[in-house]
Amino acid sequence: MYKQEGIRKKHLATLEKIKENLEKLNEKIDVLIELRKVNEKELQKFPDSSLDVITLLNLPDHLRKTAVAICRNGRATAEEIADQTNRARAMESSYLNQLVIMGYLKKQRKGKKTCFYVERGNES
């Protein structure tokens, strides 16, 4: 009885691990797809990568909406941004990854969640 329970737990943990890895892979694929879709020039890393209002103004329309949404919290998951913009989570995830590539956002995995955040530096 106990033994069976143990095995079940072990299997569950393995499945969880596989799911987590798949999610990571998915995200990496998202980024790759975006990189191919978007014109290289647009994704150039800018030397001054502050996400301020001038930068927001110069972003393509679809990214601007995502960027404004993340400025509100400073930190969010694709899901939370999708809630604000009323767009699909997968779409926001790919836009957020574009902003990461452009150097405006940073990305951090915490457990199963991927958080995107604006690096605001030291407040002064």
Place this chain on the structure above:
Amino acid sequence: MSKIVAVHSYKGGTGKTIMSVNLAATFAKQGKKVALFDLDFRAPSLFAILRCEKIQVWLNDYLNNNCDIDKILIDLSSRISGKGKLYVGLANPSIDAMRDISTKDRRWEMRALGHLLSLKNKLFDEQKFDYIIFDTSPGLQYSSMNAIVTADFVVVTTTGDCSDVNGTKRMISEFYKMFEKKTGIVINKILDDVARSNNAEYAKKIKETYNVPLLGVVPCFCEILKAEGKYLFPQDKSDHPFTNLLYEMADKIEKSNIN
């Protein structure tokens, strides 16, 4: 639904401050909980107009991340009868503070934008405010642009002066539109004869010129000039025609849908 309203214009002296103060008073008079902020850091004026004394902390301090928003909100609810609430957050009028703001870099402005955007969480979600009103500097100053990005609704004031028309049009089509801002226009200081002909035809003409709806046409009133901002019209001059116009404009803002 709660809204942030920014009052802005292309040129100076078009009536932003008068409109902000009195719109805030109108919403408060309707029983709402309102916060009015002076985002005109280069020429702060709410401090003088609202005759606030012994202020220690300013909106500047909140944007500098030196204090929480609660610390800078001054309760002026006693100036309005009824159950509405009116709070104000003031820009520091000292020369040092004005100079300090003018030397900020892009990273500071980015953080300032974050602090403004987070007012939605702090004042709407946590403290149940109904309206936040921003009085701004004219033109595309950083603080004004931050205010507009943060706002749900932009009230543009213009005197319809020919040098203002083109700039206002460009600002609407090249800036507000980029951020998908709901916008309404107020034609202010209109001379009497034009005001009297204020009708559907005129509203249509304005709509065609600016491509945004007309919120109201405010004639040039000597009482506004004489008041030097001392009256809250909805409270102190309740039967003045400007007060009626304010209620009409407040109504249109209230009814506009935002996403």
